[in-house]
Amino acid sequence: MSNDPIDRLMALADAARDGAYAPYSKFQVGAAAEFEGGHIVTGANVENGAFPSGICAERNAIAAGMAKLGPTARLKRIAVSARDATGVDRDAPPCGACRQVIAEHGYGAHVMFRWEGRAIERPMSELLPFSFVL
Ligand code: THU
Numbered sequence: 001m002s003n004d005p006i007d008r009l010m011a012l013a014d015a016a017r018d019g020a021y022a023p024y025s026k027f028q029v030g031a032a033a034e035f036e037g038g039h040i041v042t043g044a045n046v047e048n049g050a051f052p053s054g055i056c057a058e059r060n061a062i063a064a065g066m067a068k069l070g071p072t073a074r075l076k077r078i079a080v081s082a083r084d085a086t087g088v089d090r091d092a093p094p095c096g097a098c099r100q101v102i103a104e105h106g107y108g109a110h111v112m113f114r115w116e117g118r119a120i121e122r123p124m125s126e127l128l129p130f131s132f133v134l
Helices: 005-019 058-069 097-107
Strands: 028-035 040-044 075-083 110-115 116-124
Touching: 005 040, 005 058, 005 097, 005 110, 005 116, 028 058, 040 058, 058 075, 058 097, 075 097, 097 116
Parallel strands: 075 110
Antiparallel strands: 028 040, 028 075, 110 116
């Protein structure tokens, strides 16, 4: 495993795909959320036969991290990784609902994902400009 903290977070997201429950889409997604202070919590997508009841990897990781660390926790970085039914890595920028949740817990966070086969990193503010806040 690389010593680069960015690469390490992506490697954790890659590994988290093993926890996916994706019998319907066969699209396994893993996420590794790093919070301020260095805590890292991973998650995977967990689907449901009543399709809208399933949840994405990013939201699972963030919810688990928030529940563990408490309401003052702030997200610093999140890496997302996906592979298809054949085991091939797939591009996986976070979906719209996940962007909204990432923005809530870390508008200043950086998001890593594969795009055109290559891991890239973008500030959350670039992925969701004019973000809704209450
Ligand atoms: N999925 C995620 O886990 N994260 C995203 O940002 C988009 C999609 C999951 C949901 C579903 O289980 C599968 O990928 C196919 O849509």
